[in-house]
Structure formats: C-alpha cells, structure tokens
Amino acid sequence: MNEFNEYFKSAFTVDNVIFGFDEGDMKVLLIKRGEEPYKGKWALPGYFVNPAEDLDAAAKRVLGELTGLRNVYLEQVRTFGAVNRHPAGRVITVAYFSLIKISDYAIQASSIAQKAKWHSIARVKDLAFDHKEILQACFNRLKWLVRARPVGFELLPPKFTLTELQHLYEAILETELDKRNFRKKILSMNLLIDLDETQEGVAHRPARLYQFDKEKYEEFLAEGFSFELKESKKKENPLRKNASPSFP
C-alpha cells in the first residue's frame, strides 16, 4: 500500500448533490457548516473517502448517513480538483448527484443531519468552497438526463398524477410545457400504468393516478434505448436532427 510514496498524494472526498422535488420546485439538501473554513455557510454534504471504499460506495455512504435512504438513483458527474478549491490544502472531490423522494426522507439522528435543510435550487446563493459550481454542474447533468431517461419517477411518490409529473419536468427543465402535448407524449411511451384510481381530498376534479412501469422500462432499456413505439418500420438513424434518446 505504500508503493506510491514517492508521488504526491491528496485528500479526496465525494460531494453529493441530493435532489428532491416538492411544492413544484426542485430542491437540494444542504448542510450548514459548523466549522472553519466557511463556517456558517451552506455546503453540499460530502466526506472523505475511506482507504478500502470504492468511490460509489463512499457516495452512497454519505447519502445513507444523512438521509437513511439506500437504493436511490446515484450518478457520478464530474471531479473537481482545482489547486485552490480548498483553502487549507489540496482536496480533490468527486461530485455525485442523487434523486430521492422527499416524502421518504426523514431527518436522521446523526449530528450532521441535524444541520441539513432543503433549499430551492433557484434561490441558492453562494455556497462554501466551489459547491455552487458543483451544484450547477449536477443540475445541468440532470437536465440532460431527464430527457434521456425517465428519471423523473425517482423524484415522485409511487402514485402521481400527470400534472404532477408535468410540473416536475417543468421544474427540472426550467420551462413551461403544453399540457396536451406533454400528456400525448408521455402516454405514448407506454411507461405509465393507469391505476384507475383518483386523487382524494382535493377541492376540484380529482386527477387519475399513475404508476411508473418499471418492467416496461427495463424491456425498453434492453432493446437498446430504441424507444420504438408501435410498429414503426423506421430504422434508427443516429443522425436524426435530435437523435438522442429522450424522455418523454
């Protein structure tokens, strides 16, 4: 384990951008720093990687300690290693983001978790270190992702209405969508199960509830992202004007 003593070694951490969706708004879970540097500032949850721990495992650990959640969507985004990103020395950090259902989240007993709070992404000002930049990079990645895969479902409760789904997409993409076109599109993907239930306790016409069809999605993944609806005879031409897999 000390083969590399002749070379410079660095501390390295993982930082986790934990996204949630609530009240029609994309949120991120931040922690108030209790120590210098950047004491009192909000920061992304992160921690040092252990010697016998894979990077992904470290990211999962950070998330688990903070939220108590396992088996959530987690993706590596980019590594930030500018020489001066940490005032006290060289620290390289691998940025991850994860998607959780806020309803599943409960404040953990751990002392770190006590200081955690959800923030609307749009209203996040400056963060400790280069964490604002990391947040932005992760949010951009999420924007990409939401058009390529049905990740939106990771952020919603198991049963949801089409309007809720649309609001989620609007929050991630930071734009407005046409209701009819959105529904047409999303239903044509055949990734939703109509539960034949409706909302309860709302002061207006209740909406139908849907559920994500994980099986269909996996079929679709297995087919290599072809997203071939119906019996289209169309060949997959990767140079289509906008030829990336897209969801919806």
Place this chain on the structure above:
Amino acid sequence: MNEFNEYFKSAFTVDNVIFGFDEGDMKVLLIKRGEEPYKGKWALPGYFVNPAEDLDAAAKRVLGELTGLRNVYLEQVRTFGAVNRHPAGRVITVAYFSLIKISDYAIQASSIAQKAKWHSIARVKDLAFDHKEILQACFNRLKWLVRARPVGFELLPPKFTLTELQHLYEAILETELDKRNFRKKILSMNLLIDLDETQEGVAHRPARLYQFDKEKYEEFLAEGFSFELKESKKKENPLRKNASPSFP
C-alpha cells in the same frame, strides 16, 4: 498543506484517451508498459498529478509530452476509483479524452512516446488495469458528443471532403449513414465553408473540399445551442421526441 493528515490520502492520476481518425477507422493512442505491473501490456497514457497542478492541466501535460500538441479538444469523462484497480495500492484516476488530427501528430523524442502506437479501437483487446473500461467510457462519451457538437472537425485535417466527414461519423457512431441525407443535413447547418477547390491526385472524380466555419459555430454556441436554421418560428420545446442538441 498538512491540514488533512488525519485522513486517508491517495495517489491520483489522469489517464488520457487520445482519439484519432485514420484510414476510415477510429484510433486510440496506447503505450506499451515497460514495467510491472502489466509489463508488456498496452495501456492508456497517464501520469500522476502534481501538487500544484489543476486536473485539466495535468491532462494537457500528459497529452503535450506525448504528442507535442497543445490546444486540442480535451474533456473530462469520469473518475475511476475502485479499491483494487491498481494492484500495488490505491490509485484514483480521472479519465479524459482528447481529439487530435493524426496528421498533426509526430512521435516525440521522449522515451514514453517511443512506446506509443495507434490502435484501431475495434481491435483493442485487453489493456492494463481497468483501462479497457476507461476507453469504453470515453468512446461512449464521444458518441454522445458527436451528436451534440461538431467535434468531428477536431479529428479531420483543415480541408476535407463530405465523404471523409461522413466516414468519420460512421466510425464514431459505428453505423452506416445515407449519403444524401447526411449531406443535406450537414450542409443545412451552415457550418461548412465550401472552398471551391477539389481533391488532387485521386483516380476518380475529385470531391469538393470544405472547411469548418468556426465563426458560425461560435455564433451558434452563443445563441445557446438553438440550432435554429433559417427563420423558423418554432419555439424550443425541450420535450421534442429527441430534443437534445445534435450535430449534424
């Protein structure tokens, strides 16, 4: 600089997947290892990051020492940090890929460079460490990228024919493209300058030569990837069936 001595520190490196295009084939520049571990195996060029060096700078340095080239397209892809990826200890590596014009490349005097050789990607078998996996990740990223940005031009000489360009796209996307549709599409982007010259020394009808229009491309980038040709009145709907920027 020793603020973090209480935490585990690791050696870290950058590995660079250097892509080139030649003889209708995508190539990658590999180095034959002269030392254990994996002595005699081919590996990606990489090196340890220096204490006062940003990650990107380290990747550029690796590339420069090996090829003598500067100012080439370089992009971080992902960080590989599995505990056992290096048999002699924990080494975390940040993977980059770069795109170079093979014609610009000349073997450098350095001893490393002497051992470097271009390999057809399709024919690469096993590499040292987890480098095969890194190569694959970078190639996948390139596939994405080529549909989102005109990176292809980084791989071709300044003057090229449409057929050459098409072959490049076919090599990256690992598919065949329709000649007429390809030309229609690529010309409609208005990113090519017709040089009004033709090939010389070919034993058949010589093709017209084109050049990449960097100015137009920068305009286009400034417009926020809108790719709006002509005076289309269409609003940008991010949920279009395949709504990612695409090139061509």
Place this chain on the structure above:
DNA sequence: CCATGGTAGTGTAAAACTTACACTAATTCC
C-alpha cells in the same frame, strides 16, 4: 479516344414527429 472503373453529387415523396391552440368535464365549497 473510347471504354471502364470508381467516387461525387443530386431530388422527391411518404411517414413521423412536433407544434399550436380552446373547450368541456368533474369535483368541492359556499
């Protein structure tokens, strides 16, 4: 100089997809 071999270059019609747009339906609350 003509025939051959080989690549360059070109258009169109059908299908698929995207866009724009406005009214009725169902429920609760008062």
Place this chain on the structure above:
DNA sequence: GGAATTAGTGTAAGTTTTACACTACCATGG
C-alpha cells in the same frame, strides 16, 4: 345551484426524417 378550480381531450399545419437510384466527372489503360 352556482362559482371556483383543476382534469382531460383532438386536430390541422408545419417541420423533420426517411427511403431510395441515377447521372456526372475524372483517371487510367487498351
């Protein structure tokens, strides 16, 4: 029962994608 509020629905026009085959041009060799 009327008001308020959100759910739900269809169609036509415009744009993009797809499929497809022939002529043009140049060099070479007989």
